[in-house]
Amino acid sequence: MPLLSVEHASKRFGAVVALDDVSLTVDSGEFFALLGPSGCGKTTLMRLVAGFETPDSGRVTLAGQDLAGAPPHRRPVNMMFQSYALFPHLNVFDNIAFGLRRQGASRVAIQSRVAELLDIVQMQNLGARRIEQLSGGQRQRVALARALAPGPSLLLLDEPLAALDRKLREEMQFQLKDIQRRLKTSFVIVTHDQDEALALADRIAVMRAGKIEQIGSPPEIYERPASRFVAGFVGATNMIEGFVARDDGGWFVAPFGRLKRADCALRDGARAALSLRPEQIVVARDGEGVPGVVEDIAFRGETTQLRIGVAARQALRVSCTNGNRFSLGEPVRLMIAPDAGVLFAEAE
């Protein structure tokens, strides 16, 4: 039995449909990400689970129990707020102890549990600090410790890293994943940052306009996106529009040339879009392949991003590990394997 199960949940705010028949399950001990652009309904879905919103239809169950009618304070679910929502009138210790006190834990139990959590988030000796004396990263960790303190079976995290700067964010990603693995608590994270979702989650639900577009593991989402939207939203991609030609095997006819396709279920002449990841294109000085010209070179450390101009005033982004061999304006050949990328049918 899954730990959390959302079945056919819908929610409207006035004329706005925030959630449209959404279903998903989260397993015990799983790190699950709700990924999508702002306004896609991911936060509403999270608030539905926390009990701050009630679904218009559908139901939410936790460990088999229907949560309908249960107010937030009676749900064994805790939430880490995007703004952290730390209590400014309480110090670090009392913030973390807040949930434990509501559970009626003894003074000794609270002492040891808070100390344990301060240890987990590496904030030992900072229990007496006031919230306003903390840095952004420290506040983030107190918020995490506070939400974990009551020992929830499911922790909801609303954009937990959004307020941190890039370097701290990457560091915290590892810590978050580490803490989740150690505690074996289910985490559901809401994020608009695809890198964060890919790096942290066991499974990702990509949402758009109140609907789930795809649920899958990070490699599944990245390599086999279920829709053009998912392909474009998760990771960088070249979206090439063209049509299918079925003479002598399957071909994708792009504005700059014909590309052989290994798997092509679409009928002859169907309009289609090919999503090609920058690293799925191989650049060479000569040989077979689509001719192009190097228009831009961006050195990124371990990789180099090239912009290659091809026919029909189109440009493709290519990522390679040896890109600095090329120079601006140099003519090159692009090799695209028949099984590279994903082909989507386009509405006629």
Add this chain to the structure above:
Amino acid sequence: MSVPRKKLSGGQRAVLAAPYLWIVVFFLAPMALIAKISLSHPAETRPPYEPTFSIDDGLAGVLAKARTLGFDAYRALADDRLYLDSYLTSLLIAGVSTAIMLMIAYPFALTMARAPRRLRSLLIGLAVAPFWTSFLIRVYAWIALLKDEGLINHALMALHIIDAPLSIYATNGAVVIGIVYSYLPFMLLPLYSALERQDPALREAAADLGASPLQVFWRVTLPLSRPGVIAGCLLVFIPAVGEFVIPDLLGGSETLMIGRTLWNDFFANRDWPAASAAAIILLALLIGPLLVAERARLRAEEEPS
């Protein structure tokens, strides 16, 4: 702690000086005058105290006169039960009124702060609407309401809730009612502004951590509104202690509030030094605890932890 101070331009100095000048001219100077009168002696002169200083006295004259100043008025006050009773009654009536106002205004302010945004300004407007009419007229109106043959007694008797009129008018109770009515907006507005500023996410976080709605109120909403509670209480308590008009109009002969006692001494007894001394003591009574509280607050804030 050596923070380098920025040099201020002449213009900036002038702007900063303006409020201080205001305080000196319109607050400190009159206070100094009252302090001086409190050290004088009552006399059958005009003004009714001695000594009065004038430029013609010369330095020796001024010094000679200054030697006659003394604390006689304060000593007299200490011996006079009337003043002690007045102070106690004033503090009691102001304290009771403040407590009642807090209990009325808090739920009121909470409702306003949680109301839909577009409704809030309307509600604030309604709360301060009574200010558009004269304070005096509103207090007079309460006489008509509270009198034995007034509207409230009439209504209660017509409804057979009471048989004989309640004598509210001309009691300390009537004074409390008048103060609560008149000062309520001064309690309401600081409370509202403190509550309105609170981040709703804090309440959600508390609920999420297992706090029932009542616990959310006691553990989060109320403690966070403390600055508003303190501001509101000071704003109504301090003027209520020295209130003169309301006890004069609604109070009975036994309502001894310090404002009234002062007024009697100034205008009926023409004992200006005694009245001035009473005013100075009142000021000390009100400001003393305030300064202590403020120092304690500052020290708590500086405390490194």
